[in-house]
Amino acid sequence: MNLERAIFVTGATGIVGCPLLTSLGDRGIKAYALSRKKQSVSTKPRVRWLESDLDRLSVTGDLPSADVLVHAAPLWLLPRNLQSFVRSGVRRVIAFSSTSAESKTDTRDHRERAIADRLQRAEKECYELCNYYGVGLTLFRPTLIYGFARDRNITTIANFIKRFGFFAVAGEAKGKRQPVHAMDLAASSIEVIDNPQSINRTYNLSGGEQLSYRAMVQRIFEGLDKPPRIIHLPVRLYRVGLRCMSMLKNGPSFSPDVADRMNRDLCFNHQQATSDFGYRPAKFLIDPQRDLYRT
DSSP: OOTTOEEEEESTTSTTHHHHHHHHHHTTOEEEEEESSOOOOOOSTTEEEEEOOTTTOOTTOOOOOOSEEEEOSOGGGHHHHHHHHHHTTOOEEEEEOOTHHHHTTTOSOHHHHHHHHHHHHHHHHHHHHHHHHTOEEEEEEEOSEEOTTOSSSHHHHHHHHHHHSOEEEETTOOOEEOOEEHHHHHHHHHHHTTOGGGTTEEEEEOOSOOEEHHHHHHHHHHHTTOOOOEEEEOHHHHHHHHHHHHHSTTOOOOOTHHHHHTTSOOOOOOHHHHHHHOOOOOOTTSOHHHHHSOO
């Protein structure tokens, strides 16, 4: 990679943005990290923090010059801000969508269906705008992202197990999953920057191992060094329980469709990414201490 280039990173404080900044800093590449809140001075070499809210970033916003943008913030924020980045010199964009754009189109939960629709619209707009501005675009659709005890899925399960010592699943919980580590996504972002074969392509980025939802939960128990106490509840009862939890004041919001998805395969082939830029993701939870405990 050209060490003289500069890279914008949106979603810089997020689960993908953080390891990406570390990787860029370790390589001595200049990075401009965008965050809604003012950050302290970076200890990473050649990383400069910019206080900028993508919900309000104007097309005349005062941004420094950079030729690459890695957009790890919500995808639908990119189309409205792309012109600002293009005016700052960006000619290459790597952006993160989600396999939810495909897997949640038929859900009965209107909120999840709305997110899938929003992602699909944003993907279409990104391609159209990048084509208009002459910008090379690569879209990533990761599966279940986890890492550093900062995600909303694996960490939620781990925290429940730590507190109560058991975990309940719906039915057999036999639906296949491919959790993908944030570090594999960060590495992929760097790999494709100078790869012309990846331009104007969308890639599924799934994890390096397929396992059932139940097996995934059992692996988390093992990572926490706790005996697996997994309770199987009827799917209908599980749905009712999730609906009741969502009605609690200040309680977490869970879609009842989570119960159905526990028994539905949500696996995506990443062979095209392997072929085009050597994508080889790690197996699930190879470092439990790093990924299940906040440091």
